Amino acid sequence: MLQDTIAAISTAAVDGAISIIRMSGDAAIQIVDSLCSIDLTSKKSHTISYGFILDPITKEEIDEVLVSVFRAPKTFTREDIVEINCHGGRYVTKKILQLCLMQGARLAEPGEFTRRAFLNGRIDLTQAEAINDMILADSNESRKLAMHGIRGSVKKLLEPFIKNILDIIANIEVNIDYPEYDDVEMLSNEVILPKIQKWLSQIDQLLERAESGQMMKEGIKTAIIGKPNVGKSSLLNALLEEDKAIVTEIAGTTRDIVEGHIHLGGLTLNLIDTAGIRETEDVVEKIGIERSMKAIEDAQLIILVLDASRPLDEEDQQLMQMTENKTRIIVYNKKDLNQHIKGICISAQHHEIEPLIHEVHRLFDSHKIVIEEPVLANERQISQMMKAKKSMLSAVDAIAMGLELDVVEIDIQEAYTALKEILGEVHREDLLDTLFANFCLGK
Ligand code: GDP
Ligand code: ZN
Numbered sequence: 001m002l003q004d005t006i007a008a009i010s011t012a013a014v015d016g017a018i019s020i021i022r023m024s025g026d027a028a029i030q031i032v033d034s035l036c037s038i039d040l041t042s043k044k045s046h047t048i049s050y051g052f053i054l055d056p057i058t059k060e061e062i063d064e065v066l067v068s069v070f071r072a073p074k075t076f077t078r079e080d081i082v083e084i085n086c087h088g089g090r091y092v093t094k095k096i097l098q099l100c101l102m103q104g105a106r107l108a109e110p111g112e113f114t115r116r117a118f119l120n121g122r123i124d125l126t127q128a129e130a131i132n133d134m135i136l137a138d139s140n141e142s143r144k145l146a147m148h149g150i151r152g153s154v155k156k157l158l159e160p161f162i163k164n165i166l167d168i169i170a171n172i173e174v175n176i177d178y179p180e181y182d183d184v185e186m187l188s189n190e191v192i193l194p195k196i197q198k199w200l201s202q203i204d205q206l207l208e209r210a211e212s213g214q215m216m217k218e219g220i221k222t223a224i225i226g227k228p229n230v231g232k233s234s235l236l237n238a239l240l241e242e243d244k245a246i247v248t249e250i251a252g253t254t255r256d257i258v259e260g261h262i263h264l265g266g267l268t269l270n271l272i273d274t275a276g277i278r279e280t281e282d283v284v285e286k287i288g289i290e291r292s293m294k295a296i297e298d299a300q301l302i303i304l305v306l307d308a309s310r311p312l313d314e315e316d317q318q319l320m321q322m323t324e325n326k327t328r329i330i331v332y333n334k335k336d337l338n339q340h341i342k343g344i345c346i347s348a349q350h351h352e353i354e355p356l357i358h359e360v361h362r363l364f365d366s367h368k369i370v371i372e373e374p375v376l377a378n379e380r381q382i383s384q385m386m387k388a389k390k391s392m393l394s395a396v397d398a399i400a401m402g403l404e405l406d407v408v409e410i411d412i413q414e415a416y417t418a419l420k421e422i423l424g425e426v427h428r429e430d431l432l433d434t435l436f437a438n439f440c441l442g443k
Helices: 028-033 090-102 112-119 125-136 140-150 153-173 184-218 232-242 283-298 314-322 354-370 379-400 405-423 429-437
Strands: 006-009 018-024 047-054 061-070 081-087 220-225 260-264 267-271 301-307 328-333
Touching: 006 090, 006 112, 018 028, 018 090, 018 112, 028 081, 061 090, 081 090, 112 125, 112 429, 125 140, 125 153, 125 379, 125 405, 125 429, 140 153, 140 184, 153 184, 153 405, 184 267, 184 354, 184 379, 184 405, 220 232, 220 283, 232 260, 232 301, 232 328, 260 354, 267 354, 301 314, 301 354, 328 354, 379 405
Parallel strands: 220 267, 220 301, 301 328
Antiparallel strands: 006 018, 018 081, 047 061, 061 081, 260 267
């Protein structure tokens, strides 16, 4: 497959000022050469030329274009790349792509350019992921994380951990170097074990920072709960008004709290649907409650809304109990009807919710610092890291059980492989398929 020359429209599929058709592969230069008024074969690498795309049969001028030539190996894919900048109409763009396909290029799959960059060793897998993250970034925080990733900082972050594992493996394999340890047990307990434990504690820090990073990137999973009529929907509307971000997407009706993002000065609340939290005999509504319970469980932040204008009842108490062990903010809404409550008081209806927003920042601003430094960037990387941790924990168990070092080494090797998989240095094609399927066409 790497032999094909691939082509795709790399710009968005809407009418615009300019479109870019990108091609990568051995035949890229020759294919475009056969389609344009410029002699591309003589062009130096990294140059742009002005000319026309011509129908290869009728010689009709199709569009006025700029053609960039990048010759291997100093290119994104490490293959020859040609980019055609044409006028940005959807029709003309597709027409030019079609001509490229007619001349022997194959339509690229989503993410295939990036996949080639990865397979040809230009970037590691975390950098490939970061490229897609940059495209999907919808806040300055997610952009920053993506930028770290593109610069290859996840690899730098992991290198010492990989090195330390190799060091441990080396200790095991050349235990001959430790003449003072005349038995395996001493080598395990005095040399290997402390190294593993140190490694594990550093991994825990890494994972903690990764969770903060995820919160900054994906948003803080937030559930707004409270019994009917306390003002949850009103609060949602007030929060939406606070959202100064370019992107805000809230699905569903305003009656029920639904899923979506709210951006509040560098923090994103990722609302979890908690429609229908109430005591009920109704079967359908019970499903709603179960869903709410689940939402509470999954949430990283609970906003529990109480009605300041009424005494708290059993149902309120129950919700307080249910959320006791969670990071939560209890807000008294309808403060306009009762000024005598101590606590975080808001008036959702009048869009007076500053104390709530202040509290959200107080609780979560510390996580923002994390993104100034490299951090594991996504669920895949985090779950691989947890896998590595699990293997190292079982190595600790094996040592505790007094097992032979070559048994311990199996676990440590597994941890090593798990880390290598993060970078894609060990990879499976089917996993790559899934990963790159999420990419844009032409990327
Ligand atoms: P939900 O069922 O929890 O979503 O509650 P709603 O947002 O639908 O609000 C229930 C009722 O309380 C509506 O009539 C709102 O107008 C009213 N309400 C909401 N917030 C306030 C507030 O801050 N002050 C007052 N006085 N009424 C409010
Ligand atoms: Zn968003």
